[in-house]
Amino acid sequence: MEKVMIGNMPAGMAHVIIVGAMVNGKANYNTLGCYGLISLIPPTIYIESIKPHYTNIGIRETGYFSVNIPNAALAQKTDYVGLVSGYDIDKSDVFKPFFGSIDKTPMIEECPINILCKVIQTVYIPSQPNVEIFIGEVVEVYVNKESMTDGKPDLNKIRPLMLTGAGGLYWEMTGSPAGVVYQEGKALIRK
Ligand SMILES: Cc1cc2nc3c(=O)[nH]c(=O)nc-3n(C[C@H](O)[C@H](O)[C@H](O)COP(=O)(O)O)c2cc1C
Numbered sequence: 001m002e003k004v005m006i007g008n009m010p011a012g013m014a015h016v017i018i019v020g021a022m023v024n025g026k027a028n029y030n031t032l033g034c035y036g037l038i039s040l041i042p043p044t045i046y047i048e049s050i051k052p053h054y055t056n057i058g059i060r061e062t063g064y065f066s067v068n069i070p071n072a073a074l075a076q077k078t079d080y081v082g083l084v085s086g087y088d089i090d091k092s093d094v095f096k097p098f099f100g101s102i103d104k105t106p107m108i109e110e111c112p113i114n115i116l117c118k119v120i121q122t123v124y125i126p127s128q129p130n131v132e133i134f135i136g137e138v139v140e141v142y143v144n145k146e147s148m149t150d151g152k153p154d155l156n157k158i159r160p161l162m163l164t165g166a167g168g169l170y171w172e173m174t175g176s177p178a179g180v181v182y183q184e185g186k187a188l189i190r191k
Helices: 054-062 072-083 184-188
Strands: 013-015 017-023 026-032 035-039 044-048 064-069 113-125 128-143 162-164 169-171 177-180
Touching: 017 054, 026 054, 026 072, 044 064, 044 113, 054 064, 064 128, 072 169, 072 177, 072 184
Parallel strands: none
Antiparallel strands: 013 162, 017 026, 017 064, 035 044, 044 128, 064 113, 113 128, 162 169, 169 177
């Protein structure tokens, strides 16, 4: 099979997440592509959100964050909260928040899956001073009832919004294009 070297941007399909945290008394959200599972027992995940992000302030302060998995219908809002910073714009009204057992950590009602995490460690990489990795133990997972079949999450109903880093595109899980990264959300920027 012939291979084409396209640079060093990871091109694999990953689903996008929206992280939620309470910052200075208000819900704030940011979009991340860098996230993953560390272990199932105990259920542990990581998110990478660079140090200057506003959201990080709330995660450091409260010790909790939420991971929300948007579907393709939320592409525009997902892009928007990844385009603008809570430092400049109040993003608390972009989504409808709900709360689980930790009342200081907003989760997003519109997203079919919500994962509430407690920070158990924060990791820094000396050669990459901006990188901040929060390792979170999963406290609770919520799934929209309509996105389940026989009591289990159903990927066909969840339709997570996918991302290819190389090319900067959003995709439907089916492979149909769902937008351009850092473009879709521009229409929501209030002048
Ligand atoms: C599709 C997409 C993926 C992103 N992935 C990451 C990421 O993995 N890590 C990161 O630090 N920022 C990432 N960003 C950028 C942040 O979401 C963006 O800078 C955001 O405005 C920060 O908001 P805040 O300052 O309110 O926290 C991504 C943005 C988009 C649109």
